[in-house]
Amino acid sequence: MLEKQREELRDDVAYLKSQSMRKNFVFTNIQEDNFSGNVTAEITETKLRKHLQETLKIAKDVADTLRFERVHRSPGQPVPGKIRNIVAKFTYFKDRKMVRRQWKHLSGTGCQMYEQFPPEVLEKRRKLVPKMKDAKKQGKRSWIVYDTLYVDGKPVKQ
Template sequence: MAGAQPTLQDVMSELGVISGQLTSVENKLQCLDKMDQRMAVLEKDMQTLWLALEDRGKTVDERVSKLEHSAEGADIAAVHISSRIDDRERERDSLREDLTYMKSQSMRNNLIFTGVPEVESESPDTTESILRKHLTDALKIERETVASIKFEKVHRSPGEQTRGRARSLIAKFAFFKDKKSVRREWKQLTGTNCNVFEQFPPEVVAKRRKLLPKMKEARSNGKRSWISYDTLYVDGRPVRD
């Protein structure tokens, strides 16, 4: 009936509904409390993990710093070692140059003759006699002059004697002026199978061989050029590599 007052039963029914809703709310609040507790535990765990990560990061930074210092030290050591190696290489090259120079000085009075006939079982005295005859016949040096020349040693180049092929003849003059005067007569051998040239250490010979094409090129261009020891001269000026 419209406008009728609610009965006790109606009120009790509404209270039951309200009670159910309150129970539902309480249940949800309990769930929220549990979530808060779990969040608190999770937050604590995160904080612990973060502190551990910070400690680990500090340890890593320290190790990296030590490695950087070690690397810097290694770089310095490497530079020092490299410098020492360079010094040793310069010393080695200097010693080699000194040794080559000493060899050259020991050969200063030497001349090598090629194409000089060789007899079987040639003795040192025979070798010297053959050389003196060669100086007179091939290089056109007067007999009196040849007779006055003194040799410290005259010998054939090392190796087995081969039939039909004469080994080079190496002469060590007692005086440089005699060696120089004989060397000046090299043009007398032009057109023959003989030759005469100065003796140098293998290192110097290799350098001179490399300079020959440049010397020939300079001469083809009308320039005066020659090789002295291990240096090429063009129009009186040394040519550096």
């Protein structure tokens, strides 16, 4: 009984972590000219807005009006030859949703963007990806939401 309660508490904590990351997006492969590791958040935000305009084809006036609570590079010191990701916390969920819809413009650019999840949820999602691909090969519609796999609109037990 205690083991079950412990697992439920872990799931609750992971859910709460994911809710705090709900408005976050991670952007990869946006050039970094930071060899010292102390570039300001404003400069990082400017680079992100430029990326949104040039790569995601969002109009300049729209990109300039997007509101962020925080924009920063992934923690740690810069490593030569490696580009740290940018984590952006949108103030408004609808802005994040609008940016997310532009994902098709990223193909062939070497850049990616994805939702941020806590490590516990990422691990569950990694295990679900092969099952999702198998379902797609069988001609079924499948997708992952949070930590649940859906096949033809029905959740699949792990």
